[in-house]
Amino acid sequence: MAPKRAANAPSAPSSSTSATASTTTLSSGPKALSANSSVSDIAIHVWQQYLTTTPQRTLLLDAFMAFLVLVGGVQFAYCVSAGNYPFNAFLSGFCAAVGQFVLTASLRMQTSSTEGSSGKSSGSKAGKVVSRGESGKEAEGPSHERAFADYIFGSLILHFFCINFIN
């Protein structure tokens, strides 16, 4: 009971703050969770929260990464079940999925932080993030355009290599 209470204690103010933030910024957002909601409610709430608060580009990135995980998983399952006879084909197909996933993940890291901050611009906590992100962006972080160009360049190299390797 003690850890649960300990977990509940800090979650209560945070949920209230996020609830206030969501109610203030997004009128169509999900209703606030009470202190003793069920697990499914929490999951649904998190999912709804994710869908409503995540920017479109990040959602797109996540959907593409899920697709890559699916493609890679299917290829690996096929290798396990049917054998790895043209091994270079397996390596090439599987590594293409993994490599694309890694590249996409790095693109998400470079673009989502500032975007997330812009999405939650009016929150007090988010406001700090914005100021920090803007200062970091001007100091060292690459712009989204630059990150996207790097991503395309890396992906093309990966595809070139994989197509050649699969012969």
Add this chain to the structure above:
Amino acid sequence: MRWCPSLMLFGFLAAVNALSSSGNRLLVVLEDAAEKGLYSTLWGDLEARGYNLIFDSPKNEQLSLFELGDRAYDHVLVLPPKSKGFGPSLSPKNLVDFINSDGNVLLALSGKSTTPSAISSLLLEFDIHLPTDRSSIAVDHFNYDTISASEKHDVLVLERPDKLRPDTKDFFGGEGVLAIPSASPHTLGDTSLLAPILRASTTAYSYNPKEDAGSVEDVFATGSQLALVSALQARNSARFTLLGSVESLQDKWFSATVKTPGGKEVKTANQEFAKQLTAWTFKETGVLNVGKIEHHLAKDDLTVEDLNPTIYRVKNETVFSIEISEYAYDKYIPFEVPANDALQLEFTMLSPFHRLNLTPVKQTENSTIFGTQFTVPDQHGIFSFRVNYKRPFLTNIEEKHEVTVRHYAHNEYPRSWKISGGWVWIAGLWSVIGGFLAFVVVWLYSAPTSAEGQRKQTQ
């Protein structure tokens, strides 16, 4: 057809040399010219078969097996000497040199006279052992001729020899019996080059008539240990035959009638056997000749350039063929591998990667073409096609043809889509690429909101 000229050359040589496949100069070493008449049928037979007989006495100082370092004769028939030895021209060393330079020797001994020690030492070089007293004869109390040797039992009556082994050719068989009078028996060592042609029957034993009857107690050898006629074929296929009984070649025994105890009177087959024996020794029979050897890739439209390439690739389907003919008395006939035996091809690099039976694929008028097809092993290097066929009574075949086996060139591997097992991964790769392109397009179309929001924020 590069082998046509060589066949024509063979025909030409055969016409010049009449019968034997290796020349017709036959030296007959005969000490006593008066004895020549005893063998007149044999001389007649040999001359009828195209030999040029040169009679000479071992005592002749001019006699030499070599002239200007080359063989002066193709074959030598040595009859047993009356005196102690043959003299310097027929020393064991000279006879061995003669065999080493492809000459054939038929050496006849007799139990009636003591064999010279020089001959005994020559035979020891070939791992043929004579009785230590060198004057023993083979005696058999069950299979002797009752007409001529009812007392001494020293004329052995034997069946014509059968095949040496089930997988060898029969060069000495036939109907009838052989009369072997006063034979000097010998035993054979363990050399694979030696092969007995005629062995004594199981009831025979070696006996020295000059000693007391007590010497029977410790006999030299008994039964079929005793060989009466033996052959040695050297590594260069030169032939040396030892005949224990020179009397069996005499006219008297060519046409004699013999009768074993309890048997019927039959005519001897000595003349036929003498013909077979001299024909084999002087290379009229059992001589194999290799014609063209071809190897190429297994494909239908072959041109001349495709024959006998110097390089193959691993896993090539390869066809090998070898043409072999056998000399039989006066012509080449198609060679047939004896039943239970196999002519084999080895594809070797240090050790054989393939050892395959060659099967007859085609038969021409005077040769058989043996062939086989196989896949080159998955190993690159310097390989050789080898045919190594060494059998008793047949001349040796040892052929070796080197080829290079290379690995796959990089553009000889099958493309990925040829292998259906890889289609799933190819589809995976292209779906990743397709997904990437779709993602890029959607990303570019979904740009503005955040950027505008950010711009608003900064303003």
